[in-house]
Amino acid sequence: MEQKSLTLTELAEYIGISRRTLYIMIEDGRFPVAPIKGSNPRRWNIEDVDNWRFGGKRDDESSK
Numbered sequence: 001m002e003q004k005s006l007t008l009t010e011l012a013e014y015i016g017i018s019r020r021t022l023y024i025m026i027e028d029g030r031f032p033v034a035p036i037k038g039s040n041p042r043r044w045n046i047e048d049v050d051n052w053r054f055g056g057k058r059d060d061e062s063s064k
Contacts, residue, residue, distance in 0.1 A: 005036060005043040014046075015053065 006014055012022040025031035033052045035042035 004046040005039070006046055006049065007041060007043055011044050011049065014049065 008022065009019060012019045015022075017025075022031060031052075033044055033048045035044050
């Protein structure tokens with residue numbers, strides 16, 4: 001099954017910040033999710049992003 005991935009622009013929109021803010025967060029380490037290795041342009045796995053956003057636990061998983 002193919003993983004959903006996001007470009008930098010899509011990622012910024014997905015987490016609700018500007019591209020500039022995302023660049024700054026990547027630069028200073030506040031956005032620790034690494035891009036998918038070998039992706040050009042850089043892409044991020046949406047599951048990895050969600051794990052960062054929700055601390056490894058999503059609302060839809062808490063009822064399981």
